Amino acid sequence: MKKILILVLFSAFLFSCKNDNKVEKVERAFYYWKSNNWNISQAEDSIVTNLGIKKLYIKFFEVDHSDAMGNFPISKTQLYSYRQDSLNIVPTVYLKNSVFLKSTKGSLDTLADNVNFLIEKYAKEKFRNHLAPSEYQMDCDWTMKSKDNYFYFLKKLKEVSKKEISCTLRLYPYKYPDKMGIPPVDKVTLMCYNLLNPLQNHSKNSILDLEELESYLDVENNYPKHIDIALPIYSWMQVYQNEQFSNVIYTDNKKVKAILKEVKPFWYSVIKDTVVNETYLRIGDKVKFEETDANKIKQTIQLLRKYVKLDKKTTISLYHLDEQQLSNYSHEELSSFYSDFSK
Template sequence: MKKMLLFLAPLFLIFSCQKNKVEKVEKAFYYWKSSDYYSDFNKEKDILTQHDIKKLYVKFFEVDYTDAMGNYPISKTNFSLYSYCNEKSADSLEIIPTVYIKNIVFQKSNESDLDKLADNVTFLINKYANEKLDSLQVSEIQIDCDWTASTKDKYFYFLKKLKPVSQKEISVTLRLYPYKYPEKMGVPPVDKATLMCYNLINPLADQSKNSILDLKELESYMNTGKKYPLHLDIALPVYSWMQLYQNNQFTNVLYDVNDIKPHLKEIKPLWYEVQKDTVINYETYLRVGDKIKYEEITADKINKAISIIKKNMKLDKNITVTLFHLDEKQLNNYTDEEISHFYSDFTK
């Protein structure tokens, strides 16, 4: 009997591992460029073609609040990529309208306001889908919000209203804090969620850590020991940025990191000093002595994050992995092979 138990133990472990193994990954990108952002789309189109990407989570607009205007849409998106890609290929992209709603909207709104917001969000998505995307058939809407414990009830009320009004599948983004503490933060009343495995730390709160992706911080949120009540997809960062400090005061976030790197000298981990007066994009002036915190996301760091996720999370067999975000300059930092592994490594 003892020998039989010893024989069965490794088999049990094998089957346990297989039970939680991801078998299929649907590859996706976020597309987050506002309408005033110029791009020729060549690199972006190549990425979509090379990796057979059929799904884009496109930020249609954001929702903000002021006392004078109430809730109103801002930062509308550049839809030109969709038209460009569909002109160049026979297969169209699946577009999932994504709407970022600032938390202040739920701090300031009552239920009547939120009823109206559900109507207006649905109306504007349909308007863009018809007018800008050739009567695109929308099957899913994703809502992106950094809700808090104090706005949870109003946010969840809005989500419940959006479902019947839109008659679409509703998904949300999920930050790591509400993922780890569902008892405190609640579980959104939606069909599924995308876990955002980045932006773990306030960018200005800790000068010694990479606020986009700190691996120890990520692992501390992952080890919950239980499966989240909703189906979870995964989002990973494929971008880097620089925080500019002038006269020891934070002044700007810079994304054109490759244009800036030649003018920097490392002074300590993550921190650099400008060595030459430089103008970036005709609008940002770097002066000798300015300090820059360079938060870089390398392929190696993403691969380690994937290992942490696989080790600690109980994922479904079929998931979507979405990279944030589709930007030709940022994606120049990765090879095609590296990008391919960001998806395929989940099934290994």
């Protein structure tokens, strides 16, 4: 009888631990990562409305570096006047790691001023009602060599902007904070995808491999920052022509599979000459096709709830808002990617 009581109490303890990691208030979000002449389509707008999305992380621009020009903005968004009456729009900037490998402290002071200026400029010019965001998010895949400069930049941006500053967090710095440092920001968004180098891991899904993911999430100590979550809902093809890597195509899974013949897991051969997203594919071209599906994302959520300490209010983002990619999921599946954190 005593053994039964102990088992019951132990089971209750495990159940309570899981419930302790339940997110009571999920803020539903998307990333919008398109540049140049793209704009949010009517279908994408309907998805935002029907899913009850409250936040959009919009890439305003990227920052690159060259020896001749120094640090300069590229890939600016052309998104204009997107409704913001019911949405919290977070300007997001992608900064290449080379920026912080080659910058001096003085140039980083200038960079912080320029990033803040450009965000404010685009917010006023492109969004009605003179968008006044309360948060900026910086996206950089920093390294041990660049972390000091990147962290210095984040501090300076906080000083000049007077905004809440968040940044993206890859899985490697999440697992090894002693080595990679803790960014001086108000909160981080854990990016649960792109776990492997796609050109070096030919037998695994580089977007989302659950075994690889678990190895990064299983850590001894909780990360010392508020953690939001970003999940992948995209698929892509790595195209090889004449046995050489050519490019990556984001695509509609159902349409592209009609012109592919599976050779081995993840690998296909093109069986019909065709054009996919402005890329001409020829018969015999090799393709590594990597995709995510609802089942894999739900398993990812289970791992996150098992290993990552989530606060009662957490932003869950899907990457990214794209009509073609979203067509691979039903409304119910997309909605469950948010609601599963609260069950």
